[in-house]
Amino acid sequence: MKKRAFLQTYYSYGLAIAIGIGLLIISVWGDLKPTVEISWLDVFSEGGMVILALFWLALLLRSRPAGRVTQLLALGLCAIVFSWSMDVADEFIRMPSTLIWHNWLESLPIPIALVLLSIGIYHWHQEEIAISAQMVKRERYFREHRLFDKLIPVGGAAYLKKQLKLSLAESKKLQQPLALIAVDLDNFNMINRRYGAEESDHILQLICQLLLLNLRDEDLICRLAGDRFVVLLHNTSENEAQQMSMDLQNAVASFAYRTREHHQRVFLSATVVTTMARTDDSDSLIKRLNLEISKTRQQPSNAI
Numbered sequence: 001m002k003k004r005a006f007l008q009t010y011y012s013y014g015l016a017i018a019i020g021i022g023l024l025i026i027s028v029w030g031d032l033k034p035t036v037e038i039s040w041l042d043v044f045s046e047g048g049m050v051i052l053a054l055f056w057l058a059l060l061l062r063s064r065p066a067g068r069v070t071q072l073l074a075l076g077l078c079a080i081v082f083s084w085s086m087d088v089a090d091e092f093i094r095m096p097s098t099l100i101w102h103n104w105l106e107s108l109p110i111p112i113a114l115v116l117l118s119i120g121i122y123h124w125h126q127e128e129i130a131i132s133a134q135m136v137k138r139e140r141y142f143r144e145h146r147l148f149d150k151l152i153p154v155g156g157a158a159y160l161k162k163q164l165k166l167s168l169a170e171s172k173k174l175q176q177p178l179a180l181i182a183v184d185l186d187n188f189n190m191i192n193r194r195y196g197a198e199e200s201d202h203i204l205q206l207i208c209q210l211l212l213l214n215l216r217d218e219d220l221i222c223r224l225a226g227d228r229f230v231v232l233l234h235n236t237s238e239n240e241a242q243q244m245s246m247d248l249q250n251a252v253a254s255f256a257y258r259t260r261e262h263h264q265r266v267f268l269s270a271t272v273v274t275t276m277a278r279t280d281d282s283d284s285l286i287k288r289l290n291l292e293i294s295k296t297r298q299q300p301s302n303a304i
């Protein structure tokens with residue numbers, strides 16, 4: 001069983017058993033209230049809170065890998081769901097007024113939950129700092145997961161346009177050169193047909209990693225479309241950008257890869273072009289890059 005599926009089962013069963021035991025305890029000591037005494041408004045609002053907390057728990061367990069942060073947050077949320085469930089049960093069951101300990105079932109888990117959640121959120125914060133350091137070449141000014149590519153964890157075309165607008169404004173203000181490099185894999189259509197979509201997806205992911213390795217921390221890479229990546233180079237001269245584009249081209253050409261199934265050696269090459277941002281806006285700059293790629297491809301020395 002996968003770790004995430006195991007976690008989901010483990011916490012769901014644990015929580016269901018805890019709630020079951022809690023209900024059993026209060027129903028042994030208490031009596032069912034007559035319908036007229038039940039406050040349905042309280043039942044719905046408290047029930048809604050339980051459903052919300054279950055929703056948070058489900059999102060957490062579905063999205064996070066196993067580990068200390070997940071464990072602390074999940075335990076904290078389980079304690080909240082347990083406490084709020086007991087609160088709902090309290091609306092249906094009347095406990096003898098001489099009993100005081102049953103209130104602990106509702107009130108005790110809450111401070112425990114808050115402590116667990118606080119420690120979990122603190123470690124989550126530390127984890128986020130570490131992840132942000134690794135994401136530095138994929139996000140420059142902001143993170144917007146909806147604009148990130150699902151297959152390859154870098155920004156897509158919409159993210160590139162937004163970042164380009166910000167970079168253009170910044171380079172104008174600071175009077176610094178802004179260079180762009182486009183890397184387009186050659187004959188990727190053939191790779192797709194020969195090795196299948198799954199293998200080609202994997203190759204695209206690896207190529208993106210390879211390009212990332214060859215960039216500086218202040219550069220930003222996005223996937224403009226299919227097999228075309230664009231790199232934004234802040235405060236970079238044309239000569240520096242040309243040198244980097246040659247490095248990227250050489251990196252792709254020397255990419256040594258064997259397919260996962262039949263271990264066939266895959267050879268790749270890329271058409272790489274460089275352009276400097278001048279007076280144009282983000283749309284015309286991207287258009288210019290695409291045109292440069294087509295022109296370079298049509299040159300006889302690049303005919304494939």
Ligand SMILES: Nc1nc2c(ncn2[C@@H]2O[C@H](COP(=O)(O)OP(=O)(O)OP(=O)(O)O)[C@@H](O)[C@H]2O)c(=O)[nH]1
Pocket residue numbers: 151184185186187188189190192196197198200201204225226227297
């Ligand atoms: N596996 C995979 N293939 C993709 C993805 N996006 C686009 N493609 C494929 O990439 C190929 C791009 O085709 P073209 O634009 O003709 O590029 P090309 O075959 O590299 O041709 P040239 O660029 O002219 O060398 C097509 O076969 C697309 O199906 C993707 O996310 N995954």
